[in-house]
Amino acid sequence: MSPHRTDGAPGPGAGTGRGRTARTRRWAASGRTVRTPLTAPQRFLLAGSFLITLGSFAVLPYMSVLLHQRLGLGLGTVGLVLAVASLIQFAGGVVAGPVTGRIGLRRAMLLALALRTAGFAAFVPGLTSPVLAVGALLLVSAGAALYLPANKAYLVEGASEERRPRLLSASGSAFNAGMALGPPAAAPLVMGSPGVLFSCVTVLFALVAAGHALLPGGAAGGPADGTTDGSSATTGAGRAPESGAQRPGPSPFVVTVLSVYAFMFFQHYLALYAVPRTSAAFYGAVLTGYAVLLVVGQPLLAERVAALSYPAALRWGFGSMALGMAAIGAGGHAGIAVGGALLCLGEIVLFLQNDLEALARSSAAPASVFGRQRLAAGIGAFASGVVGGQLYGAAESAGSARGFWAVVGLQCLLLPVLLLRRRRAARDPEGSRAGAG
Incomplete structure (x- = not known):
């Protein structure tokens, strides 16, 4: 990835100014973002x-096992329950904006x-x-739908635009660290003493x-940012978006749908491919390494990723994913490990840039923006599941x-x-009219 330019020379996407947001130009000119210490509420939110x-x-990763083996639900019913829960968790994010605006x-x-x-x-x-178990799962999913957009909005509300990449990347690292450690921490209790496990989790959430x-x-x-408990009508920095509505280009919502769509092929089908060709232990090691790389890499690369223009971020992100898929397809331990690392880089670039671009383009409150981004992620994950199952089945039937x-x-x-x-197609008619004038 291209580092910050400190010599005033044009970076990616410069020259004609294509895809270069005001955010990127300002950071390229300043060369370095001043690091402001995290406030106590921000540190608490990240720990929380x-x-x-x-x-x-x-x-949650063991939910299918509990519903099927312990409660005796059929696999078809289990799949339907999990699909509805996922839909609530992702699509329900769109209610975060109205709810936070009111309360x-x-x-x-x-x-x-x-x-x-x-x-x-x-x-x-x-x-x-x-x-009761199904109802409990739906309650948990509804809470997640509301919490995640509100959490990220509270974290960035009132923060300057230059601080957002650091805050969002730190938030992503905190979430991914919990995702990585949760399943192994619960493994000794999940089947033998699930009541104890759920009681412990309940106490944790209450605290x-x-x-x-x-x-x-x-x-x-903090109060110095001039914000109140609620959602402002402007973006998190307390100002109107920087010409995002007038700037032609791919919609962050659409790009998020496609980013998650592409990424979830890796998430859903790597196990089916890797375990028979390597081992379950190696697959687990790849997932652990992926999580560690994501937790460490997100904060380290945040400012460099944010300094990329949006078109450059799309090329870097999707390009890394393409190389990662090719490496996995090459097979072997090395190919799968390298592929996972490249997919991790693609996730870091695309997911952070999509959130930043969505915030910069929208005049809506951050909670509404993050809620729409959650909806986009849900659509992408659903599409990937539908397409990927058919595609992987066809590939296996063909013996490849x-x-x-x-x-x-x-x-x-x-x-x-x-x-x-x-x-480019959206911009060319404007250029044609200008030339004709």
């Missing part, structure tokens, strides 16, 4: 994000944590009742919720699972080309 994800992923960000987080705490508590008696009740009514940036990764890699190569071609 880790604990919340740790508790959630201590149980404020802190109260929205408290409401979300109350729903999740009640849901995990209901799992304890639900271990003998499928109806985290109590901590949220002590947060200041303003944003995490490697062909699956080749096709997916080709998609990753074509996506930025198609997205940026639409961008």
Whole structure:
């Protein structure tokens, strides 16, 4: 990736100014972002994000096993329940904007944590009742739908635009660390003593919720940022978006759909491909290494990623994913490990840039922006699941699972080309009219 330019020379996408946002130009001119220490509320939110994800992923990855083996639900029913829960968790993010606008960000987080705490508590008696267990899962999913956009909005509300990449990348690292540690931490209890596990998670969420009740009514940036408990009509920096609505280019919502769509092929189907060709232990090591790389790499690369123009970010992100898919398709321990590292780089670039671009282009409150981004992620994950199952099945029937990764890699190569071609097509008529004038 291109580092910050400190000599005033044009960076990626400069020259004609194509795809170069005001944010990128300003950072390229300043050369370095001043590091402002995190406030106490921001540090608490990041710690809380880790604990919340740790508790959630201590149980949610095992949900299919609990529903099927312990409660006796058929696999078809289990799949339907999990699909509905995922839909609520992702698509439900769109209600975060209206809710936070009415009751404020802190109260929205408290409401979300109350729903999740009640849901995990209901799992304890639900271990003998499928109806209670399904209801508990839906409560947990509804709480997640509301909490995640409100959490990220509270974190960046009132923060300057230059501080957003650091805050969002730190938030992503906290969530990913919890996701990585949750399943192994719960493994000794999940089947033998699930009641104890759910009780512990319930207590954890109750304690985290109590901590949220002590947060200041303003944003995490503190009263000096001039924000109040709620959502402003401007972006998180307290100003209108920088010509994003007038700037032609791929929609961050569409790019997020396609980014998650491409990434989830790796997430969903690597196990089917890697375990028979290597081992379950090696697959677990790849996932652990991926999580560590993501947790460490996100904060380290945040400012460099943010300094890229959006078109450059699409080329770097999707290009890294394409190379990663090709490496996985090459097979072997080295190919799968290298492929995972390249997919991690693609995730870091695309997911952070999509959030930053969505914030910069929108005049809506941050909670509404993050809610729409969650919806986009849900659409992408759903599409990837539908397409990927058919595609992987066809590749296996043809006797070449490697062909699956080749096709997916080709998609990753074509996506930025198609997205940026639409961008040029949208700009060319303006240039034609100007030339005719």
